[in-house]
Amino acid sequence: MDYSRLISDKMLGVKASAIREIFKVAGQPDVISFAGGLPAPESFPVDAIKAICNDILDNEPITALQYGISEGYAPLKELILARMQEKEKIDTTNDDIIVVSGSQQGADLVAKVLLNEGDGVICEEPSFIGCLNTFRTYNAKLYGVPMNEDGMDLAVLEKTLQENKNIKLIYTIPTFQNPSGITSSLEVRKGMLRLAEQYGVMILEDNPYGELRFSGEAIPTLKSMDTAGVVLYLGSFSKVFSPGLRLAYLIVNKGMMEKLVVGKQATDVHTNVFAQMIAARYLRDYDIDSSIEASRVLYKHRCSLMLSCMDACFPKCVSFTRPEGGIFIWATMPEGIDSGKLMLEAVERKVAFVPGSAFMTDIEKPSNCFRLNYSTMSDEKIEKGIDILGSLLRERL
Amino acid sequence: MDYSRLISDKMLGVKASAIREIFKVAGQPDVISFAGGLPAPESFPVDAIKAICNDILDNEPITALQYGISEGYAPLKELILARMQEKEKIDTTNDDIIVVSGSQQGADLVAKVLLNEGDGVICEEPSFIGCLNTFRTYNAKLYGVPMNEDGMDLAVLEKTLQENKNIKLIYTIPTFQNPSGITSSLEVRKGMLRLAEQYGVMILEDNPYGELRFSGEAIPTLKSMDTAGVVLYLGSFSKVFSPGLRLAYLIVNKGMMEKLVVGKQATDVHTNVFAQMIAARYLRDYDIDSSIEASRVLYKHRCSLMLSCMDACFPKCVSFTRPEGGIFIWATMPEGIDSGKLMLEAVERKVAFVPGSAFMTDIEKPSNCFRLNYSTMSDEKIEKGIDILGSLLRERL
Numbered sequence: 002m003d004y005s006r007l008i009s010d011k012m013l014g015v016k017a018s019a020i021r022e023i024f025k026v027a028g029q030p031d032v033i034s035f036a037g038g039l040p041a042p043e044s045f046p047v048d049a050i051k052a053i054c055n056d057i058l059d060n061e062p063i064t065a066l067q068y069g070i071s072e073g074y075a076p077l078k079e080l081i082l083a084r085m086q087e088k089e090k091i092d093t094t095n096d097d098i099i100v101v102s103g104s105q106q107g108a109d110l111v112a113k114v115l116l117n118e119g120d121g122v123i124c125e126e127p128s129f130i131g132c133l134n135t136f137r138t139y140n141a142k143l144y145g146v147p148m149n150e151d152g153m154d155l156a157v158l159e160k161t162l163q164e165n166k167n168i169k170l171i172y173t174i175p176t177f178q179n180p181s182g183i184t185s186s187l188e189v190r191k192g193m194l195r196l197a198e199q200y201g202v203m204i205l206e207d208n209p210y211g212e213l214r215f216s217g218e219a220i221p222t223l224k225s226m227d228t229a230g231v232v233l234y235l236g237s238f239s240k241v242f243s244p245g246l247r248l249a250y251l252i253v254n255k256g257m258m259e260k261l262v263v264g265k266q267a268t269d270v271h272t273n274v275f276a277q278m279i280a281a282r283y284l285r286d287y288d289i290d291s292s293i294e295a296s297r298v299l300y301k302h303r304c305s306l307m308l309s310c311m312d313a314c315f316p317k318c319v320s321f322t323r324p325e326g327g328i329f330i331w332a333t334m335p336e337g338i339d340s341g342k343l344m345l346e347a348v349e350r351k352v353a354f355v356p357g358s359a360f361m362t363d364i365e366k367p368s369n370c371f372r373l374n375y376s377t378m379s380d381e382k383i384e385k386g387i388d389i390l391g392s393l394l395r396e397r398l
Numbered sequence: 399m400d401y402s403r404l405i406s407d408k409m410l411g412v413k414a415s416a417i418r419e420i421f422k423v424a425g426q427p428d429v430i431s432f433a434g435g436l437p438a439p440e441s442f443p444v445d446a447i448k449a450i451c452n453d454i455l456d457n458e459p460i461t462a463l464q465y466g467i468s469e470g471y472a473p474l475k476e477l478i479l480a481r482m483q484e485k486e487k488i489d490t491t492n493d494d495i496i497v498v499s500g501s502q503q504g505a506d507l508v509a510k511v512l513l514n515e516g517d518g519v520i521c522e523e524p525s526f527i528g529c530l531n532t533f534r535t536y537n538a539k540l541y542g543v544p545m546n547e548d549g550m551d552l553a554v555l556e557k558t559l560q561e562n563k564n565i566k567l568i569y570t571i572p573t574f575q576n577p578s579g580i581t582s583s584l585e586v587r588k589g590m591l592r593l594a595e596q597y598g599v600m601i602l603e604d605n606p607y608g609e610l611r612f613s614g615e616a617i618p619t620l621k622s623m624d625t626a627g628v629v630l631y632l633g634s635f636s637k638v639f640s641p642g643l644r645l646a647y648l649i650v651n652k653g654m655m656e657k658l659v660v661g662k663q664a665t666d667v668h669t670n671v672f673a674q675m676i677a678a679r680y681l682r683d684y685d686i687d688s689s690i691e692a693s694r695v696l697y698k699h700r701c702s703l704m705l706s707c708m709d710a711c712f713p714k715c716v717s718f719t720r721p722e723g724g725i726f727i728w729a730t731m732p733e734g735i736d737s738g739k740l741m742l743e744a745v746e747r748k749v750a751f752v753p754g755s756a757f758m759t760d761i762e763k764p765s766n767c768f769r770l771n772y773s774t775m776s777d778e779k780i781e782k783g784i785d786i787l788g789s790l791l792r793e794r795l
């Protein structure tokens with residue numbers, strides 16, 4: 002059987018995530034991996050989850066194990082909306098919420114509902130490879146807009162919108178972006194909103210890291226400033242509770258919800274009910290804010306340590322971001338240096354990172370940038386790994 | 399904001415599942431609903447799941463709560479493969495397995511990987527509305543092949559394949575089909591395999607009910623007879639363990655797996671790890687076969703009771719299937735009677751079922767058939783509900 006003949010056009014060009022391939026190397030026990038993007042496991046509230054599981058299975062086992070509804074477990078939806086109103090000042094009067102099986106599924110449903118093949122999606126360049134791949138599986142055309150220190154370059158964004166009438170969506174991670182760690186300024190956010198309204202396109206605001214701020218001042222979400230209903234807000238439990246449970250949520254204008262629900266029905270019927278009940282009881286009965294605060298303290302320490310090691314041993318021609326939260330640092334080498342080749346050498350010395358090309362709209366083009374993650378690393382590994390990487394960089398640059 | 403202008407072509411024509419809309423009526427406490435498709439909650443092994451949850455959270459909490467891999471939790475994959483080799487005589491030498499978030503996602507991934515817009519999918523007429531909607535969200539063209547008492551009409555199947563070169567996939571539920579309860583004969587299965595090979599198309603064998611046989615002789619799965627690698631086998635935990643946990647699996651030729659994994663990565667990264675570990679430990683440490691046997695005994699009783707009530711009080715001009723397993727009975731009224739209109743009258747008398755049109759490739763066309771479900775009903779409700787329905791049918795026919 003010649004299967005290749007049967008594969009859909011939209012899947013022909015999409016390859017297994019480069020990051021996941023790198024994980025296979027990085028997962029070897031003797032490799033110090035800065036390639037990951039996992040939350041620190043010490044942040045998982047294991048004891049609370051255990052108590053909650055027992056409570057659910059003692060008192061509401063049938064609800065947890067039977068089919069649920071596509072929109073999500075109602076008490077969880079209410080708790081999330083109340084929390085988002087309080088924490089992110091999101092006015093949800095005109096909105097509704099759907100629980101999804103992780104942020105990636107949120108992006109998948111938005112793509113399903115909005116995108117015909119050939120429709121355009123504007124993304125930050127660099128951006129999160131997972132969602133870029135999601136858009137690719139719909140045969141969308143990706144338009145990368147370069148990131149400045151304060152977020153998307155608004156002039157390029159406007160030019161891209163002017164010149165390409167096929168664009169339907171702007172994809173942004175405005176806070177502690179993956180992979181760059183950059184936080185979009187208030188001005189950039191307002192500019193994005195204005196342009197989205199003006200050109201009649203939607204914005205997917207992906208905010209998995211927003212609560213992980215460990216320095217600087219909070220900047221309002223795009224959603225909280227969205228008076229026109231152009232923002233689709235995607236929140237996640239993966240970085241503040243547990244990624245293994247696959248829980249996220251879309252908050253969107255009511256006018257957009259029906260098709261998202263139909264898409265969800267046709268995709269996986271509904272999200273795991275037991276997991277939704279665990280999250281709901283955790284929000285209701287425990288203090289998620291102190292758990293998040295503990296993560297912030299941990300990530301602040303690890304980020305500071307990694308940055309000071311990089312200051313000490315990276316050559317001066319390598320610049321890097323200094324994130325105020327989240328879990329990633331983005332390093333930029335001089336033009337013409339290929340981080341893909343460097344990565345192969347680094348892996349030989351038992352250190353791994355993700356080359357910048359993985360995060361670009363054109364993954365074939367070599368990149369002089371790379372992503373470093375610090376969220377799961379011990380001090381010792383951060384010091385040793387950055388020392389090895391610094392030596393390699395000094396030798397090569 | 400005019401959202402309708404932004405909706406993708408493929409989602410424009412897909413409506414919220416008629417069944418789910420009917421559930422809103424059927425869910426009212428005073429309505430006897432034969433409209434559902436839920437497993438009996440008394441079949442859920444609650445105590446075992448509770449013990450397993452405690453064990454997992456005591457001993458491997460990080461594995462359960464951290465990110466997993468797209469292919470699925472390795473011990474679960476091995477246990478499922480071993481079980482399928484033993485129970486369904488599936489030779490998995492050339493195959494691989496991917497764990498998915500329910501059968502619906504299995505169908506979604508198959509559609510994503512195979513179907514361009516306009517590609518054809520042959521389905522049984524009637525067929526499972528959920529998967530028909532999944533194919534619709536890819537703008538696939540559906541070709542219904544009528545069901546005889548022994549499965550798809552092979553002559554119509556061959557003619558459809560001959561006349562439509564855009565066909566890539568045959569979708570079948572060969573055992574205790576939803577909605578008809580029909581089991582395809584060995585001859586029909588062999589015919590489908592032969593035709594798929596001859597015309598170079600794949601078969602998606604959806605088998606969520608196969609283990610729920612309560613009378614008659616088992617018939618081999620298409621997958622177990624598939625020497626050419628044309629069958630994509632979709633198994634599920636929803637009807638034999640728990641639907642709320644959203645666990646199913648695709649067993650396919652290795653040549654098909656890479657793109658399915660890429661599709662899974664882009665769709666929801668991976669299936670809930672905690673749920674996968676619960677299922678794995680249940681398969682490893684408990685006796686799922688006796689739990690399934692208990693469901694069989696229960697469903698046999700409920701099916702027999704419903705059939706004997708129907709024999710007693712339905713007018714003779716209404717025929718119906720006599721399933722040897724599964725959870726559905728399909729009733730056929732004389733030509734020209736619209737089960738959609740009848741349903742509205744039935745609901746007024748506090749009984750619900752699903753009109754046949756919901757399961758057709760053309761959902762706008764009235765159907766003289768309807769689906770009845772017995773899996774969650776008490777004896778009293780079966781007797782009372784069928785009595786009410788029988789009265790209504792005798793009045794109208």
